[in-house]
Amino acid sequence: MPEPVSGALRASLEAWEREIAAQWDAFVRAPGTLRRIGGQINQTLIAQQRLRATLQASGFRAAPAGEQTARLLYLLERLEQQVGELATRVEQLERRVGRDE
Amino acid sequence: MSDPLERAAALWSLGLQQVWERYTAAQEAILAQGRALVSQTPATVVRAEGRARLLRYTPQTPTPRPIPLLCVPSLINRHYVMDLIPERSLVRYLLGRGMDVYMLDWGTATPVDRYRPFDEYITGLLRRAVAAVRQTSGSSAVSLLGYCMGGLFAALYTVLYPDEVAALVNLAGPVNYHDDGIYSLWTRPEWMDADLYVDALGNIPAPLLNMTFNMVRPTNELVQALNYWERGEDEGFMRRFAAMQIWLNDPTPFPGEAFRKYIKDFYQRNLLVQGRLEVGGQRIDLGTICAPTLTIAARHDHIAPWRSVTLLHDLVGSADKDVIVLESGHIGLVIGASAQTMLWPHLGDWLSARSGG
Numbered sequence: 437m438p439e440p441v442s443g444a445l446r447a448s449l450e451a452w453e454r455e456i457a458a459q460w461d462a463f464v465r466a467p468g469t470l471r472r473i474g475g476q477i478n479q480t481l482i483a484q485q486r487l488r489a490t491l492q493a494s495g496f497r498a499a500p501a502g503e504q505t506a507r508l509l510y511l512l513e514r515l516e517q518q519v520g521e522l523a524t525r526v527e528q529l530e531r532r533v534g535r536d537e
Numbered sequence: 538m539s540d541p542l543e544r545a546a547a548l549w550s551l552g553l554q555q556v557w558e559r560y561t562a563a564q565e566a567i568l569a570q571g572r573a574l575v576s577q578t579p580a581t582v583v584r585a586e587g588r589a590r591l592l593r594y595t596p597q598t599p600t601p602r603p604i605p606l607l608c609v610p611s612l613i614n615r616h617y618v619m620d621l622i623p624e625r626s627l628v629r630y631l632l633g634r635g636m637d638v639y640m641l642d643w644g645t646a647t648p649v650d651r652y653r654p655f656d657e658y659i660t661g662l663l664r665r666a667v668a669a670v671r672q673t674s675g676s677s678a679v680s681l682l683g684y685c686m687g688g689l690f691a692a693l694y695t696v697l698y699p700d701e702v703a704a705l706v707n708l709a710g711p712v713n714y715h716d717d718g719i720y721s722l723w724t725r726p727e728w729m730d731a732d733l734y735v736d737a738l739g740n741i742p743a744p745l746l747n748m749t750f751n752m753v754r755p756t757n758e759l760v761q762a763l764n765y766w767e768r769g770e771d772e773g774f775m776r777r778f779a780a781m782q783i784w785l786n787d788p789t790p791f792p793g794e795a796f797r798k799y800i801k802d803f804y805q806r807n808l809l810v811q812g813r814l815e816v817g818g819q820r821i822d823l824g825t826i827c828a829p830t831l832t833i834a835a836r837h838d839h840i841a842p843w844r845s846v847t848l849l850h851d852l853v854g855s856a857d858k859d860v861i862v863l864e865s866g867h868i869g870l871v872i873g874a875s876a877q878t879m880l881w882p883h884l885g886d887w888l889s890a891r892s893g894g
Contacts, residue, residue, distance in 0.1 A: 475728070513587055
């Protein structure tokens with residue numbers, strides 16, 4: 437590794453980084469900063485929702501259809517899980533009944 | 538030269554530019570090297586459900602201890618942080634101590650998982666994973682070791698299903714969400730509308746999550762670049778560095794509905810410590826936990842501030858409980874150089890004494 441870089445650089449960089457990190461921490465904790473950034477993020481998300489609604493109203497149904505499919509798939513997964521659990525329970529009951537007989 | 542920007546320019550010409558260029562040019566090579574390195578401990582898939590898998594690591598002793606250990610990672614960070622590389626693997630260490638170790642890998646959330654409620658991760662996926670561990674091992678109860686959000690999940694599980702938990706280990710999992718941590722502040726309802734995030738985005742994208750992690754201290758990466766420059770020819774360092782890069786850049790999306798509840802009920806309302814949280818229709822009272830409980834926090838943890846973690850120790854009703862605070866950060870706690878001398882032996886001793894055999 438090139439010598440001129442490491443020795444002199446490390447101490448200066450670490451000191452600089454600590455100082456900037458402290459300033460950065462104060463900046464990202466300031467209520468004004470958080471309100472501003474939060475507001476911008478919210479506006480972006482609302483704009484995204486509106487855009488999607490507009491596209492949907494104009495006949496572009498790809499995204500909502502995908503969402504609906506995902507929701508159905510989730511419900512199917514749950515159903516499959518419940519059926520599996522039910523089948524196990526029935527099996528256990530059958531075994532117990534078999535033993536009792 | 539007091540202006541930080543002027544000083545940054547001076548650092549840049551002092552050699553930081555070369556350091557940074559080499560670092561960024563090597564990123565792809567590092568990632569390729571890292572993928573082959575991580576999660577090497579042999580394991581079999583005991584169960585799969587949706588995207589989740591339950592792994593059983595191959596025991597390293599002929600007769601492992603009778604009470605198995607189930608590791609529960611965070612929903613949004615990969616499970617292999619506990620099995621990063623052979624020389625930095627908590628899982629491997631515990632296997633060496635004769636434990637029968639299982640891991641719940643939550644997998645990568647897809648649009649389907651957007652609709653899965655928070656509660657179902659505990660009363661559904663985790664419950665079925667515990668049932669599978671019990672069935673495979675023949676043990677009526679298992680020990681739970683949860684890391685980060687997994688620590689919270691493990692604690693909630695222990696409240697809901699006390700008879701199934703032989704011992705509980707909370708590794709850097711917060712239970713108090715109103716603290717001086719940066720995430721407690723960033724998620725306040727004054728500037729964060731969790732409903733809007735989920736309604737607009739569905740699952741919270743992994744790059745967005747990663748960006749928030751990086752925003753905590755973005756300049757730290759310059760120091761990482763210098764570490765890489767200085768130790769780039771140290772093979773051991775490079776292995777660890779590459780593996781860490783893989784893990785850090787491999788998050789999974791936060792499932793939408795789970796995110797909604799996690800932000801609103803935990804971060805914004807802090808219901809858990811008030812005894813007002815409900816999971817699966819049941820009120821959660823941490824004081825009902827009677828299983829032996831070990832709480833481990835990291836003093837320099839910026840994700841889960843240590844006091845918010847150790848509060849679990851104060852709240853549980855267990856007669857057998859222990860708490861330790863280690864001098865490390867959130868990730869270093871598990872895989873840092875000091876983890877091997879500080880965390881692992883303590884954890885190994887504690888679990889061994891409570892795992893039978």
